[in-house]
Amino acid sequence: MGVLRRTWAWIDDVTGLSASLGPILTHLVPRAQKTRWLYVFGSATLAVFIVQVGTGIALSSAYVTGSGQAYDSLLFISRSRVGSVIRGIHYFGASAMIVLIGIHAIRTYLMASYKHPRQVNWLTGAALLMFTILMAFTGQLLRWDQGGFWTAVVAAEQAGKTPFIGHWLGHFLLAGDTAGGATLSRFFAAHVFFIPAFIFAFLGFHLYLVLHNGISEPPKAGRPVDPRTYRTWYHAMLKKDGVPFWPDAAWRDLFFAMLIVILVVMLGIFVGAPALGKPPDPTIIQASPRPDWYFLWYFALLSMIPKWMENFVIVGGPAVFGLFLILLPFFGGKGERSPLRRPWSILIVAFIVTIIGYYWHMGVLAPWSPRMDAPPLPPAVVGVTTGSVADGARVFHQKGCEYCHLVSGYGGIRGPDLSDAGDRMTRAEIATRIFSGAQNMPSYTGNMSPQDLTVLLDFLESRHLKPPAATKRFPPR
Ligand code: HEC
The missing domain is CATH 1.10.760.10 (Cytochrome c-like domain)
Structure with a gap:
């Protein structure tokens, strides 16, 4: 023990860790008695992101970019026990990140945590949501099996429908006129360099803002946010009734994050990543390319809506959703935070969840697509x-x-x-x-x-x- 203590004393002396991190760990946060477990999804997303970085680096050490080799290198990875487990963890980690960041976004929206002074917290969070979706999209492409290949083609076709810049955007996505080796390099660079770089930058800013503005207190009906007095009120409230982040609040984050990470690892070991599809073959126009589950609902939506609505949904859907996320903190920056006083917020969430749930269900059934894998009748x-x-x-x-x-x-x-x-x-x-x-x-x-x-x-x-x-x-x- 003596050795450990002396080592730590030395490290602390030369790095100043406890002087700089100590106040951060023990800063006061709202007591949040009843809603404390609702605050754990952001940190859990971060924990899974770290898992993704680790397993992603491991996978990249055996992955070969190149339309001829990518598929084979994945076969190679999947054939080794360690490789297939790492692939499984990376796959379920991606799923977990999507689910967790979704819940985190819904929670902050319902509690109106985007109101003053946390507008930029919200905006950086919206950017992180977008980057996470882009990671999920570029990632499934890297498998470069039939599913991944056709997802790229379908995405480029959709991007081509964007007004004015469509042609350029489609060309940019595919890195050419057709999907091929250059496309794969482009998606690989996006998946392992560009998007993660943005995620790190925005994540750092997001966390800094969480510390700077303090975590939002649980909303209470009849206690609106007034930008002129909010900060003074918030600090007075903390002084009177706050608890130190560590250990009073942080143990829940830690406990939940560990639980999720263990779950992801277990799924990776015992269930494993989905089997690779057939190798890509541009001469086969696959009748039913199926994306990974998190995009299945969108895919089903596009398959089921009437043709004339397609362009509107492809271009208008993301545009309306993006504008909503960006404008929300500017137009709704003050006033009541409680969802009880903002019933439309509950309606909007219920509407979005129902739509996604319905089309996801349809995507799973895929009534429009033949089931090529139906086994012979027993x-x-x-x-x-x-x-x-x-x-x-x-x-x-x-x-x-x-x-x-x-x-x-x-x-x-x-x-x-x-x-x-x-x-x-x-x-x-x-x-x-x-x-x-x-x-x-x-x-x-x-x-x-x-x-x-x-x-x-x-x-x-x-x-x-x-x-x-x-x-x-x-x-x-
Ligand atoms: C690509 C999908 C597809 C394949 C493959 C297919 N069918 Fe069909 N089948 C349909 C659809 C869709 C209908 C309904 C058409 C309608 O009535 O508008 C249908 C209708 C039928 C009907 C009439 C059923 C009723 O209740 O009216 C019979 C019988 C039938 N198919 C038999 C077959 C047989 C036998 C084969 C194989 C030799 C076959 N189908 C292959 C899609 C398919």
């Missing part, structure tokens, strides 16, 4: 393992019918459920549909042998939902 569903019905079930899978049609819960949902095809349609009707196709169903004329058609029809005719008479509901009502 024997339990088919009912038999040999004979024409079983052969038909195989054709149903091989010819891609199952990508779009459900049978007893297996398959895609782009077309109607065919679990009861035998109850609803005659053999001739089904055959007509297979040959003529439909609005969203390809025609199979010339693409199906007579034998295949026969067994396929046998299979579909055998699909019944109506239970045989003997097994009707018992006891009868």
